[in-house]
Amino acid sequence: MPLQDAAALAASLPLAQAMREHPWLYPAVETLHIVGFALLVGAVAMFDLRVLGFGRQLPVRALARHLLPWSAGSMLLVLPTGLLLFMADPAALLANRVFLLKLALIVLAGVNALAFHAGPYRGADAWDARAPGRAVLHALLSLGLWIAVIASGRLLAYF
Template identity: 85%
Template sequence: MPLQDAASVAASLPLARALREHAWLYPAIETLHILGFAVLVGAVAMFDLRVLGFGRQLPVRALARHLLPWSAGSMLLVLPTGLLLFVADPLALLVNRIFLLKLGLILAAGLNALAFHAGPYRQADAWPARAPPRAVLHALLSLGLWIAVIACGRLLAYF
């Protein structure tokens, strides 16, 4: 089934209609999405800032053990609410360049995190006082990507 056909089917679902027709349902779902996203990006940003050298008294791995459950748990809120927001108007979103850019940036942020954890993070216990340049690069890229995702999310309201 082509993507446009699947989007048309999704838009006609009773849940999609309810999201469009009930005054408080879409804003409530959007609020939950933003709350989950705040926890996700907040946890990621705190970790990235540690890799960049802030809070050096906190061991990198100890901070990761604390923040990873928060970021993973927030995905349990962000993903379903994001899908619900998408289902409300999938046809418009699939042709919206800002939305497509947001998805691409999220993918890039995820790939960056995977590369970080498969690469420099594996040696985090052996890092000297400062993280190695490759880890710093991943942290800077992560912060930039998530800031861009936030910007795209806000711009969706205007385009």
């Protein structure tokens, strides 16, 4: 099924109509989207800052055990609410370069996180003094990518 047909089908679903017609539904879902990504990006940023050397008194792995399940779990709020917002006007969003950029940035941020975990994080037990250069690079990239995701999400309101 071509993408345009899928977009038209999604927009015709009762849930999508409700998102367009009920005056409080879109803002309520957007608020939940914001709560979800604040938790996601907040937890990731606190972990990245620890990798960059802030809060060295906290063991890296213990901090990861606390923060990373929150960032992964917050996806359960971010993804369905993002999808509902998307369903309100899928054809316009699919034609919007800022939206496509935002999705690409989310994928890149995910790939960066996976590469960090499969790579330098394996040796994290030895990092309490200082994380290696590769880990610092992943943390900087992570902060930059998530900030860019937030910026492109916010810019959707203007483009």
